[in-house]
Amino acid sequence: MYQWSEEHQAIIQVMRSFVDKEIRPHLDEIEYEGVPPYDIIRKMYDVFGLKEMAKENFARMLERKKTGEEAPARRGGGDPGAQLISTIELCRVSPGLVTSMGVSTGLAGGTINKLGTPAQMERWGLDLMTFDKVGAWAITEPDSGSDALGGMTTTARRDGDEYIINGSKTWITNGPFADTIVLYAKLDDGSGEDMRNRKVLTFVLDKGMPGLEQSKPMRKMGQKASPTGTLFMTDLRVGKDRLLGETEEPKGGGRSSAKDNFVSERAGVASMSLGVIEECLKLSIDYAKNRKLWNKPISDFQLIQLKLANMEVARVNVQNMVFQFIERSMNNAPTSMAEASAMKLYSAQAACQVADEAIQLFGGNGYVSEYRVEQLARDARVLRIYAGTDEIQVGAIAKDLLK
């Protein structure tokens, strides 16, 4: 059975002291004052030598791309447990920061490095992996949402060797500030093909290009440390050098490129949920022992104990799911779409329930920001919406089981 090793425990401790020293003192700025989290993320890259590691990983990926060697089944190589520890630990304090970082490196950088030519990887991929630049990954549109691929109406019209892009994307993480944007659009080749069935192309855009507008950050319920915005493309002209793979038919491109991210993204959400659950449980235990009413700590009340017990059940279940995913990744054993979706569905709901019960346990103190559980409850809520809503996960599980 998988367990955190001694080495993992050491990483957890180092991460916790980084969080205490470098993130908690700045939490109000990123959660309440609209300061983007990028400087904190860069500090983390410096402190943990992540930049150098990213460069080494990138050099290996580039070499494989040049020689045509198959990528290892385990994404990015390395220790998947160690990689998820940072997600879990950072989510205990700021899930929004994790969303910003994951979208930039995992979704934007990952897509470029997977589909791009060596020249495109060097032009955009490396700076995203080292976090020298901030990336966004844009598929969702105001009128498509869960029907992201079929309902997509952003078009790329061929014009000689170039394309002219028109449309808009919304709810885009890092959208307001991104230097590099991976953008999905439907090919308009003048054939009159039904919009739903058209080929999906993947482009890379740079901040400041004529015809690209990046909105201000939206005001939202939670994950305020993660800036979210809308992108508008108006007669945006791009050359073929910005089409990933420089072909309309890259291997694993278009629709399957978007779907490829589903399993890792859903497992990532489970790890985020685990961080939220662990922190809510820890805060709740401390509070229950210290809050005294009727001359005794509220931890003496059975209804409070029931809340703690339910939180522990959720923690054990979600941790088991995450550990199983890590173990499978280490053994290069695939996680099915049904399993990944089940993991995401369960863990996101568990995180929301635990955070909500934590507010209840804290009473009025749960409703004010000082005690942090209200932030975690607001932040957890989107885990049931992005990376596929609960309802979409139910559909994905059933589809996979019934195929």
Ligand SMILES: Cc1cc2nc3c(=O)[nH]c(=O)nc-3n(C[C@H](O)[C@H](O)[C@H](O)COP(=O)(O)OP(=O)(O)OC[C@H]3O[C@@H](n4cnc5c(N)ncnc54)[C@H](O)[C@@H]3O)c2cc1C
């Ligand atoms: C904070 C945040 C960050 C995000 N970041 C990104 C990003 O970086 N890049 C990106 O491209 N997108 C991003 N998204 C978009 C996100 O993926 C979508 O919000 C999500 O896919 C749902 O789409 P929607 O909001 O349009 O809801 P809709 O699709 O309109 O759904 C409305 C309701 O209908 C339900 N529903 C939809 N279809 C079905 C069905 N077939 N059966 C039953 N019920 C159904 C949904 O579950 C939901 O309850 C982000 C969203 C948020 C909130």
